[in-house]
Amino acid sequence: MKTIVCIKYVPDTSEAEVKVNPDGKTVDNSRFSYDINDADNYAVEESVLIKEDKGGEVDVVSIGPKKSDVMIRMALAKGCDRAKRIEDERIADHDPLMVAKVLAGAIKSEEFDLIMTGCMANDDGHMSTGVALAEEVGVNHASMVKKVEVLDGKVKAHRELEGGLMEVVELELPAVLTIQTGINEPRYAPIRGIRQAQKKELSVAGLDDLSIDPAEVGAEASQVVLENLYIPEVESAAEFIEGEPEEKAEKLASILVKGGLV
């Protein structure tokens, strides 16, 4: 079983205040901490669990800066076998389709059974890269996967739909699965494991090394134009309903009816 897991290095915006830079198109990232994208972390764990169960290999592919090497080393420490980091400022990385084209270009020469990636990125939340990647490499895909069963030449994927509904689909391999959080419990990468993983291959490549035409994955090729980033204004109004319980209920019901909510 050969798996390729695609991971992204993202800022944690849950604690620090998000500020838009004066250019209106970028965010001040000086106070963020960075780590592996949450859903990608589950994809790494799932790929290692499959390797532990069925044997085989796991390759990591990531587009990101040098400082993301620590994240990649952690994935290698957890059991992935080798990694490729792509760094090239010409990539229009705000567009998931361009990202998918680059990832596809990086793995086109590889034989694989499965590609796994998180179903969504914490930073831009497009939920599109994995699906676009399946299209680019021309294989089946299943998104929002919460359980994986590897069968002979096939994979059974349990997809999490809304309202607690699960859909079970069977896909011929090779296939792309976008992994939902909660599918497993990602393990810890101990420092000694990270140190040992220094011996594993981590290659760095630019678009030219991968023979990807920058014109096909750059801003010119992208049909997505980032026009403006802004923090939505907080608007809130609270109305306190006074009176006896019956009176309160009547007033509340009339507000809900007027607002078209019931």
Next chain:
Amino acid sequence: MSSESQTFTEKYDLLGCIQCGRCTGGCPVTVRADLNVRQFVNNAYDEDKLEELSRLAEIWDCTACHTCAVRCPKGLKPLEVLIGLRTIIVESGKVEPTVRDALQSVLLEGNPWEKSRAMRTDWMEGLDVKIAEPGEPVENLFFVCCTIAYDPRVQAVARNIVRLLNKAGVDFAFLPEEESCCGSEVFTIGEEGLFEMLVEDNTEYLNEFKAERIVTLSPHCFTTYKTHYPDLKNPVIHYTQLLDELLEEGKLVWKGELQKKIVFHDPCYLGKQGGIYDEPRRLLKNIPGVELLEFDRSRERSLCCEGGGGKMWVESTSTKERLADVRIRDAKELDADIVAAACPFCVLTLEDAMKNLGYEEEMRVAEIMELLGEFVEA
């Protein structure tokens, strides 16, 4: 740190144990959890059993209070056998998600609270704080502690120290945001590799500063630096020692009175492990109006609050009463108005217990620096 070639038995000197059982007899956790540390020391002789032992949930009940080490007639540290077993689990990667996230945060951001390194000095906002620079002489170099730096509940400890020392004319400086976790909890959680890395990196970093001494705000940092950093150039003290000196020199000018009964809870890392018992008491006793009470279990017999040993990230499987609750009920019986501590973990766990028991109206849990901030001119 011991070398890789040592066996588990050699590393923890298991053959030095005479199986007297004073460790388990004194262990405060035995009343609420299934932990028998003597038995672990006994069973760990068998190297083939280590894996199996490491999977027992009770190894995570130890709070690293060191009561067992204090009482051991052979001078052993039975708790470290449990830490060694934790290391087996940590190195397999299969730890609780809360532990995983705390350890990873130490590696990536230098603190176990999953906060950005860039926010480490935010507590200084609006204060006149000198930031230490390598090579520039300073008398007292402060190491703030991750919990005090980031947790708004205990940030007052650092903020009040700054105000008070500025007023007293003391030469001091705080480290910039490059300061990293001392590794106290990393050590007790059993992440040996990460702890070794912290000791190496922090020693190199701290030795760049030309300080007469390093002053720690948390007893956890205090004991960790004193015990596990053999190559640190400067002596390390706890802030209560520095303030006790100022008290002696008459540099603390009191304002107002605190007509309250205060009982001091000896933090395990300050007392049992650090040997500091009198300084915090002198500081409290000197606040005008204060009547200082004593717990029956005080000083080296102090009851652990269960905040150490990585327990901030591991919940006990026991449903029996928490030791912090016992401590607060003891304080209530003494009719104390304030339970004072000199440790951020003790403050957090004891305050939770006080709220849990519904004593918020009549009792207060306070860090010593919170009280001094209110009653010393600054």
